[in-house]
Amino acid sequence: MFKLEKRPQPSQAFAYLTPILAIVATMIAGGLLFMMLGKNPFESIRTIFWDPLFGEFAFYYRPQLLVKGGPLILIAIGLSLGFRAGIWNIGAEGQYIVGAICGAGVGLAFYPLEAWFIFPLMIIAGAFGGWVWAMIPALLKVRFQTNEILVSLMLVYVAEQLLASMSLGLLKNPDGHGFPGSRNLKDYPSAFNDEVITGSGMHWGVVAAFIAVIFAYILLNRHMLGFSIRLTGEAPRAARFASVNPTRLILFCLGMSGALAGLAGLFEVAGPAGQISIDFNTGYGFTAIIVAFLGRLHPVGILFAGLLMALTYIGGEIAQANLGLPAAAIQLFQGMLLFFLLAVDLLTNYRIKRISKEAV
Amino acid sequence: MTGTLLKIEGLTKAYPGVVANDQVSFEINEGETHALLGENGAGKSTLVKMIYGLVKPDSGTMQMHGTPFTPAEPRAARAAGVAMVFQHFSLFDALNVAENIALGMENPPAMRDLAEKIRTVSEAYGLPLDPFRTVGDLSAGERQRVEIIRCLLQDPKLLIMDEPTSVLTPQEVEILFETLRKLTAEGVAILYISHKLEEIRALCDAATILRLGKNVGTCVPAETSARDMAELMVGSELQTPKSAGAALGEVVLDIAGLSMPSPSAFGTALRNIHLRLRAGEVLGIGGVAGNGQDELLLALSGEQRCAASAIKFKGAPIGQLSPNARRALGLLTAPEERLGHAAAPNMSLTENALLTGNLRKKLSQNGFLNWSKARNFASEIIEKFDVRTPGPDNAARSLSGGNLQKFVIGREVLQEPEVLVVNQPTWGVDASAAAAIRQAILDLAAGGTAVIVISQDLDELMEVADNFAALNEGRLTEVRPTQGLTIEEIGLMMGGAHGMEVAHV
């Protein structure tokens, strides 16, 4: 028989150890899963975690790590602020889409003008789009106490329909021979989100993600606003006692996470994706939730978690191509990671004690 | 009437870091009212939880009617005839009286029959109750009746009552005692847990005294002086705080016509409260729990706003100001609930010092935190108020109730308030910590601070307060000097008996 016993205070050691434990457990369970699919588990795990970094074609994959990790980190940083305060924005996917639509829309509006101010304007429009989309659940929550989880999520489906409408209508490439999708921004230098260092994968969105990590770190550890966020999550009544204004906090957290998700969408559409199309969104907004938790809602943790998750994406693609591992298996693998993480998180706050039979 | 009902021998239960019960032994006879006496933290609750099957003893035996009694769960204890009225009621606010009672019974009859039975029994014992009222809407005294009737419907042999009078007015206590005497006359044994000596002398046939988990003596309360029992219970002489008796100054806090709805669904609204508080005054506010104490604290702390001019601080209206704006002026508060309201359980003491101390102690600049300054403030509180903890980096939840309370009170006192409002400053706190906290309140008042102490402990209020008022259903009585108040007068101020009548014996 085992029994849980609450620790007098959270264990520091386990706070660092649990993500690693979760990753190891996921590798084992994932290996079993791959075995059931008829693949060699060791080869699969190696393909996913080792080959992108140190394999034969690592020179090609390493930049991809930043390309995929950038948006995940950017979105997850924003989400983590809200999650810390018990404000659950799970519609980042929608904010990501709307940010991309607004940013790309502003860029395409200037086509074919070439000017230095176009890309900065697009960045502002992208952040604004995401912010506006997140303000809908924020204002409804503040004004009517409507559940922000459900509203932000419903808005993902609305945003997806909006995306379809935009690719088929307003933003459709007039020279595209009737095919859905906008002009490709890669062919429009003033609006293209180019790599800062050629060949590194480091586009402006990755730079923004790193800035967001530093900003969030300072906010949470050195600033009263960050303290208010943490306090609200830990003890809402104590936060009100400490003069934290819940309305302002909701608007800030949802607005910030929306703006960052919108930025991620803009950088993606103006860079790696290149155009607005029906299938532009690939689930970064949802995977970022896993990233935020895997990083224990800590900015530096999220940085590592984002890169790790990017690794599973890239490794998953390699495994798909080389070993014929289905794409869904990777999705399942990522879901498992979150499961294990939530389960072992117990060890931070509780001790598992063996109790002898006689005492029962 | 004289047979031994329950015999307890060598019961021991240890939790990490503390032995809650150490070799406790005693006996309860049929039809006897047996007191279990001890300070907070003496191990009374753990002991009754073992009898009720909620906690399993590490060692020791219990016998009921001479046969071994090892309840694995409350159901088994109830089947053996043990019933318990909890200190913090185990009631369901959103359910009605009959549903609540049905939940505490093994084989409840159909709702309609049960309702009829509740009416009959409650009338017979002088505890009238409407079976179809929602429990959340009942007063604390009525809620206790629900618990008692739930027990009585099971024909218990042993009724455990955990601090039953802390939620009652003196008149209601009398009625409860009548009911209990009627029960013992019918042969029911009562295990009565309390730290109130006079009550035990009035009611109980025998007493077992616990100190730090150990059985330190037994006595016949009627033949033992309160002083002797207190010494057994506490183990050493306590210093009793003395009022410095300074002259009162100007009016600093003026509350006029304060009305405010309660933020919680089953709370009590404040109704037209008036009071004036002068510098150096200690005002004690008594009343039965749930009569607006929490709401009054929320209104004064600024967590819930009211009409601007309903609260005036040195003549300036502050009813619309936030907690921090009030702190800036010098109005500080300490809520009742330590974990989760006054302090964040998982955060360090440094962070908890920052929680209210940021403004007056200047722990941040332009919003950027000065952690070393905050840490020093936390260390200062720990040192000056003798908070037992390894250091300011420890989480608030790792502290014992008394130590955390000293920290919470110390945090406000060291910010040199002009007005301090505290709610239940010594609730669940051991005797020496309670004495230290009361002394800190008196010292503060001697220095010219106006203090409001909201408490359900009348002895405490008599000890520290210059003036007394009581909250009753959200209304505040007029303020009267503590000197010369009798217990009957206080009881009437607290609302007398809320619709109760003496048992028809």
Add this chain to the structure above:
Amino acid sequence: MDLSAINPALLLASLLVAATPILLAGIGELVVERAGVLNLGVEGMMITGAICGFMATIVTGTPLLGFIFAALGGAGLAFLFALLTQYTLANQVASGLALTLFGLGLSSLLGQDYVGLKPPSTPQLDIPVLSDLPFLGTVLFSHDLMVYFGIGLVAAVWAVLKYTRAGLVLRAVGENHEAAHALGYKVVRIRVLAILFGGACAGLGGAYISLVRVPQWTEGMTAGAGWIALALVVFASWKPWRVLLGAWLFGGVTVLQLNFQAAGVAIPVEYLSMSPYIITIVVLVIMSADKSRAPASLGRIFHASS
């Protein structure tokens, strides 16, 4: 545009069909929430049920067996949630999200060989005589078993919660788990059972989509129905009959917009497709004004410390 092509009897009949998946999932989640647990993984359990039911039906050729396996699949996934939240005390919001992400991955992995297949149709329960009634026969009496099962389930849940001791204990656990524990009720066991029931219901709802409404398998085919079911519980203020009302309302909106699409109304298809989600938000906002309370222990973690 030809609105006259819309047949009111068929419209109402398909409303009942469209409402059934969210009705089943919603009534299950209602029981879970009344026990004090917030399971946000309904979408994940529905899609798992959808694929489990679909596979079992294809393999056995019997839709009834399909539904049974769908319920088992949903309950199986719910068991993971129960493990996380009741035994390892994980945050319920995060665990529910994890369940949804996991369920979406699991279902597309399981279903990759089933795309494009057509399941045997679920038999209509053409009730003799009644189904021949004009209008009413079409609207009410020519449906498959699950439509009636859903309505029956609402009635059963209502009766159990209101009149039985099991229902009373379930509500007590959801209201105040500490008090229920102090009275000796097994809080964790009761909650695990409620979670399993909720999972089974969500699984049935999902299978109804893949076996009757669509009927075929595509990845992510529940398309937010699980979230609408969650919204339904809030809309219903945790009252069973109101779940039925809400499900019909949402079913009505869905069917209406599909009919508009078919009739070629001059609103772009995308905006019509948005409408169920937007209406969900609007209804949530309206219902937020209703202050009838959620179960007091909803979403709180229970750990018996002593």
